[in-house]
Amino acid sequence: MFRYAHTNIIAKDSKRLIDFYKKVFHCKSIGEVRDLRGAWLDKMTGIPNAHITGEHLCLPGYGEDHPTLEIFSYDDMAMADSPQINRCGIAHLAFEVDDVEKTLELLLQEGGGQIGEIVRVEYKDGKKAIFVYATDCGGNIVELQSWI
Template identity: 65%
Template sequence: MFRYVHTNIIAKDARKLIEFYKTVVKCKSINETRDLRGVWLDRLTGINKAHISGEHLLLPGYGEDHPTLEIFSYDVLKEALVPEINRPGIAHIAFEVDDVETTLKEIINAGGARIGELVTAAYPNGQEAVFIYAQDPEGNIIELQSWIDIESNS
């Protein structure tokens, strides 16, 4: 078997970020909270006396238990690089929404921010997409997108 299971975000304030993703991004609690420590975790992470806590949230639009967004926090955090859209590594998580502008306002009202401009792009398959990049309250980058079939709306 090979299947996608989750994406993990390490938060400065896991409870606050969990609430943001539940409220604004419509992720759902599936009662999978974690409070992990022990020799096995030290060995897995390579961190002595590691302690992580947080929760798995069900991503919107999928099954009843997966895939999830795992939001954890360590007792000891390293200083983070400022997330940038062109930094190597995982750059952003994307969500398809009904209304990009409304969702962006919700993100900003919840402590997030906007990156760049809202754009509309025509695709050769007869669809048009509206895109914007935003940041959650801790600076993680979120792409919002909405698609319409322009050929059937003509």
């Protein structure tokens, strides 16, 4: 069997980022809280005495058989440069929302940031959408989109 399982975000403060994703993007707790350590984790991560805490969240729009958003913190973390939308690698998480403007407002109230401007686009096939890039409270890039 092949299926997508989860996306992992490492956060300075996993509890704060978990709360952010619950409030802003309607992610839900599913009882998969983690407090991981041990020789198996040290071997898998290559980090001696690794300790990970965090939680898996159900992404909005999914039922029981779902991929999750895994938000973890390590006791000892390496800091990265600021994320940029045009860097190689995974660039952003995208969420389809009812109202881009209202969701962006809530995102900003909860400690996120805005990267670019809100844009309205009409594709050649007549589909219309509203988009904006933003950051969560941990600095990770997210896209808000609404198809109209």
